Amino acid sequence: MGKNVLIIGSGLGGLTTALRLAKAGYSVKIVEKHSSPGGRLNQLKKDGFTFDMAPTFFSMTYEFTTFGKDTGIRLPFEFYPLNPLYTVRIFDPKSGKDRKYTIYKEFDKLAKEFASIEPDFDQKVKRYLRDTGRLFDDTIDRVVRRNFYDAISFGTSLAGVPPRQAPKMVRTFWQEISRYFESDDVKMIFSLVSFFLGATPFNTMAVYTLLNYVEMEHDGYYNVKGGMYKIVEGLMNEIEKAGIEVTYNTEIIGKVTEGNTLQGFIDTSGRLWEADLFVANADAAAFRGQVLQRQKFSPGKLDKMQWTMAPLTLYLGVKGKIEGLDHHNYFLGDNFKDYSSKVFSNDVSLKQPYYYVNVTSRHNPEAAPEGHENLFILVPVPDLRFKPDWSDAEEIADNVIQDLSQRVGFDIPKNMVSRTVLAPPQWEKMLNLYRGSGLGLGHSLRQIGYWRPKNKDEKYNNLFYVGSSTVPGTGLPMAVISSKLCAERILHDYGSVSE
Numbered sequence: 429m430g431k432n433v434l435i436i437g438s439g440l441g442g443l444t445t446a447l448r449l450a451k452a453g454y455s456v457k458i459v460e461k462h463s464s465p466g467g468r469l470n471q472l473k474k475d476g477f478t479f480d481m482a483p484t485f486f487s488m489t490y491e492f493t494t495f496g497k498d499t500g501i502r503l504p505f506e507f508y509p510l511n512p513l514y515t516v517r518i519f520d521p522k523s524g525k526d527r528k529y530t531i532y533k534e535f536d537k538l539a540k541e542f543a544s545i546e547p548d549f550d551q552k553v554k555r556y557l558r559d560t561g562r563l564f565d566d567t568i569d570r571v572v573r574r575n576f577y578d579a580i581s582f583g584t585s586l587a588g589v590p591p592r593q594a595p596k597m598v599r600t601f602w603q604e605i606s607r608y609f610e611s612d613d614v615k616m617i618f619s620l621v622s623f624f625l626g627a628t629p630f631n632t633m634a635v636y637t638l639l640n641y642v643e644m645e646h647d648g649y650y651n652v653k654g655g656m657y658k659i660v661e662g663l664m665n666e667i668e669k670a671g672i673e674v675t676y677n678t679e680i681i682g683k684v685t686e687g688n689t690l691q692g693f694i695d696t697s698g699r700l701w702e703a704d705l706f707v708a709n710a711d712a713a714a715f716r717g718q719v720l721q722r723q724k725f726s727p728g729k730l731d732k733m734q735w736t737m738a739p740l741t742l743y744l745g746v747k748g749k750i751e752g753l754d755h756h757n758y759f760l761g762d763n764f765k766d767y768s769s770k771v772f773s774n775d776v777s778l779k780q781p782y783y784y785v786n787v788t789s790r791h792n793p794e795a796a797p798e799g800h801e802n803l804f805i806l807v808p809v810p811d812l813r814f815k816p817d818w819s820d821a822e823e824i825a826d827n828v829i830q831d832l833s834q835r836v837g838f839d840i841p842k843n844m845v846s847r848t849v850l851a852p853p854q855w856e857k858m859l860n861l862y863r864g865s866g867l868g869l870g871h872s873l874r875q876i877g878y879w880r881p882k883n884k885d886e887k888y889n890n891l892f893y894v895g896s897s898t899v900p901g902t903g904l905p906m907a908v909i910s911s912k913l914c915a916e917r918i919l920h921d922y923g924s925v926s927e
């Protein structure tokens with residue numbers, strides 16, 4: 429077996445796998461459907477503004493550091509911690525104003541934010557973070573940073589997790605957090621991390637409360653100097669140095685096989701892309717259905733899987749400075765339980781949606797012309813299974829802009845000099861995100877670990893997968909871990925070139 433590898437997709441998972449395999453001596457090429465590298469970790473330049481297109485911050489920086497050590501690459505970008513981590517505003521219909529909370533990393537400052545609404549918050553949060561810290565330590569190496577070659581190795585690994593964590597597999601995030609805190613505001617705020625998994629606290633397993641420990645104590649949240657796309661630009665320099673060729677505007681739609689071996693993939697122009705080994709950074713579930721035509725991943729079966737929220741994203745260039753906004757801001761209504769348990773199935777009105785606002789120009793002034801600000805707004809919405817018609821996208825965007833203007837006391841429509849709205853159909857078309865789902869497959873019990881689409885193909889012995897919908901899951905640090913697991917699997921099966 430030769431050592432030429434073709435990677436389909438240049439998302440963070442694809443780029444980091446390419447560099448790991450190049451380090452092991454493989455000769456790597458990448459084909460990418462989009463016109464630029466990075467996948468979801470992309471940027472939009474318009475009217476003098478530069479926007480991070482999707483990810484705006486990340487945690488678990490040590491996964492990037494490990495990647496640098498593994499590949500011998502000095503990380504080609506600089507990250508810096510966020511403190512405060514974020515602010516949350518909850519609309520209070522009685523006063524017609526928001527209750528605003530700032531989430532600091534320091535305990536004493538955090539405790540002051542909640543002292544009046546949660547008795548003994550200080551002790552409660554310490555107990556909560558101690559327990560979620562234990563959960564993190566008990567699971568991260570056993571379940572997250574590990575390849576499972578068969579059901580037995582997964583079972584053995586799970587058996588190594590102390591029994592005290594077992595109830596967290598059956599409780600929901602909300603149930604777990606309710607064991608520690610009484611105030612609904614505290615519970616809402618702490619459970620926002622389940623939205624980072626593209627879900628809600630009412631359908632996310634309690635094991636993911638470990639993310640609170642990660643955000644508040646273990647590592648925190650980070651931004652990248654000069655904007656998130658610096659990660660991709662830096663990696664692309666390394667890709668170039670390693671002699672890895674990337675071809676854009678090329679979508680893979682078919683395959684050529686012989687027995688259990690893949691000989692090549694075919695793009696939309698009919699060109700055949702041959703290699704010895706293949707890695708799909710395209711969605712690991714949808715690719716199996718749409719390109720490999722596998723029955724287990726037929727449209728009907730894919731639709732029955734649990735998918736994460738779809739994004740409706742707004743990129744606004746605004747004249748002036750909006751004093752009422754911090755770097756990362758969440759805007760919630762007064763009907764959290766009802767709204768968040770119904771929004772992804774399209775059972776609640778999107779007239780007053782919940783949303784997240786990021787102002788990159790606060791930290792990266794070059795992202796906006798002088799005297800202006802750039803706003804990125806993410807509205808988590810139903811995917812195309814539940815809401816196929818998005819002809820009202822601009823109208824929903826208008827509602828969000830109006831709502832934001834009122835809540836921060838700044839007339840955004842009057843000062844807006846640039847506006848772009850991307851709804852789920854555009855996200856689906858641009859990057860092949862299944863049904864417009866923003867974060868790939870969900871993280872229910874049946875879709876994690878050994879039960880998540882595997883990073884080695886069931887049939888073709890020379891096809892592997894990396895990215896959100898294979899192991900371990902979604903988010904930037906997970907994409908980096910995914911590349912480690914994928915490369916490990918390839919080296920396990922095929923060895924490094926020097927061997």
Ligand SMILES: Cc1cc2nc3c(=O)[nH]c(=O)nc-3n(C[C@H](O)[C@H](O)[C@H](O)COP(=O)(O)OP(=O)(O)OC[C@H]3O[C@@H](n4cnc5c(N)ncnc54)[C@H](O)[C@@H]3O)c2cc1C
Nearest residue numbers: 437439440441461467468482483484680710895896903904
């Ligand atoms: C709106 C939004 C906000 C987010 N915010 C954050 C955040 O703040 N922090 C965080 O950590 N994570 C965030 N995420 C998640 C994060 O962006 C993803 O988990 C991560 O970027 C996924 O990387 P990936 O390599 O798995 O896939 P992708 O980035 O999706 O890359 C896959 C690539 O494959 C290409 N491709 C697909 N099919 C084909 C084909 N058939 N042929 C050729 N090429 C193909 C695609 O065009 C794409 O470039 C966010 C996601 C979204 C959508």
